[in-house]
Amino acid sequence: MALNGKIAVVTGAAMGIGKAITEILMQNGAKVALLDVNKTAGDSLKEALDKQYGQEKTMFLCCNVESEEQIKAAFQKTAETFGKIDILCNNAGMLNESTWEKTISINLVGVIRGTYLALEHMSKLSGGQGGVIINTASMAGLGPLPSCPVYTATKHGVVGFTRAMAAASTASGYGIRFNSLCPSFVQTDLFTTTKSNLGQFSNLADMTQLIIDKLGMLNMSEVAESVLELVTDETKNGEALLVMPKRKQYMTFPSII
Numbered sequence: 013m014a015l016n017g018k019i020a021v022v023t024g025a026a027m028g029i030g031k032a033i034t035e036i037l038m039q040n041g042a043k044v045a046l047l048d049v050n051k052t053a054g055d056s057l058k059e060a061l062d063k064q065y066g067q068e069k070t071m072f073l074c075c076n077v078e079s080e081e082q083i084k085a086a087f088q089k090t091a092e093t094f095g096k097i098d099i100l101c102n103n104a105g106m107l108n109e110s111t112w113e114k115t116i117s118i119n120l121v122g123v124i125r126g127t128y129l130a131l132e133h134m135s136k137l138s139g140g141q142g143g144v145i146i147n148t149a150s151m152a153g154l155g156p157l158p159s160c161p162v163y164t165a166t167k168h169g170v171v172g173f174t175r176a177m178a179a180a181s182t183a184s185g186y187g188i189r190f191n192s193l194c195p196s197f198v199q200t201d202l203f204t205t206t207k208s209n210l211g212q213f214s215n216l217a218d219m220t221q222l223i224i225d226k227l228g229m230l231n232m233s234e235v236a237e238s239v240l241e242l243v244t245d246e247t248k249n250g251e252a253l254l255v256m257p258k259r260k261q262y263m264t265f266p267s268i269i
C-alpha cells in the first residue's frame with residue numbers, strides 16, 4: 013500500500029509512540045488526523061508538523077478515546093475535511109495498576125470502540141474503501157508482566173480482538189486488514205512513570221528492571237518502521253508483530269479451528 017494520498021487517524025498521537033507513528037506516516041505521504049486528550053502537546057506537535065509539511069497535511073482533534081461521542085465526532089470531522097479514512101492506528105494507552113478500571117477503559121475498550129466506529133467510514137460493507145487498522149498492543153500482549161496484571165490483560169485483549177477482527181473482515185468482506193503491534197520497552201512518558209504506577213505490585217518493580225536489563229530499550233525508529241511495515245505490506249492481516257531491540261518476529265498461535 014503506497015501512502016501518498018492516504019488518510020490516517022492516530023490516537024494518542026501527541027506524544028511517544030503515537031507521535032513517531034504520525035511522523036513516519038507523514039514522511040511517506042499520508043495526511044494525518046492527530047487525536048489526543050493532551051491539547052497542549054497536540055497543538056505544539058501540529059505547529060511543528062505545519063512548518064515541515066504545510067498546515068493542510070494534518071489536523072489536531074482533542075479527543076478522549078473513552079468517549080464514544082468524541083471519537084465519533086473526530087472521525088466525522090476527519091472524513092469531512094480529508095474526504096475519507098484509510099488507516100486507523102488505535103494507539104492511545106496508559107499503564108496504572110491502581111486505577112485499573114481506567115486502564116481497561118482506555119487500552120481495551122477504547123480500541124474496540126475506535127475500531128467499531130471506524131468501520132462505519134472504512135468498511136466496504138458500509139460504503140467505505142477498506143484500508144488497514146493497526147492496534148498498539150505490547151509484548152505484554154504476548155506474555156505476562158508480573159508487575160502489571162491488568163495492563164497485561166488489556167494488551168492480550170488487544171491482540172485477541174485484532175486477530176478476531178481480521179478473521180471477521182476476511183469472512184465478511186470489510187476490505188480492512190487488522191494487525192497488532194507488540195513492542196518491548198520504549199523510552200516514553202508511559203515508561204518513565206511505570207514504577208510509580210504499579211499499585212499493589214510495586215514490590216515487583218525489580219522484576220520489570222530485570223527484563224529491561226536483559227532486553228535493553230527499543231529505539232523509537234524501530235517501532236515506527238514496524239508500524240509502516242504493517243500498514244504498507246498488504247500480505248499482513250491478523251498479525252501480531254513482536255518488536256524488540258534489533259529483532260522483530262511475526263508471532264504464531266495455536267490453531268483452534
Ligand SMILES: NC(=O)c1ccc[n+]([C@@H]2O[C@H](COP(=O)([O-])OP(=O)(O)OC[C@H]3O[C@@H](n4cnc5c(N)ncnc54)[C@H](O)[C@@H]3O)[C@@H](O)[C@H]2O)c1
Binds near residue numbers: 028030103198
Ligand atoms: N512505552 C512503552 O514501553 C510501550 C511498550 C509497548 C507498548 N506501549 C503502548 O504504546 C502506546 C503508546 O504509549 P506511549 O509509551 O507512547 O505512552 P505516552 O504516555 O508517551 O503517550 C500516550 C499518548 O496517549 C494519550 N492518551 C492517553 N490517554 C488518552 C485517552 N483517553 N484518549 C486519547 N489520548 C490519550 C496521551 O495524552 C499521550 O499523548 C500505548 O498503548 C502503550 O500501552 C508502550
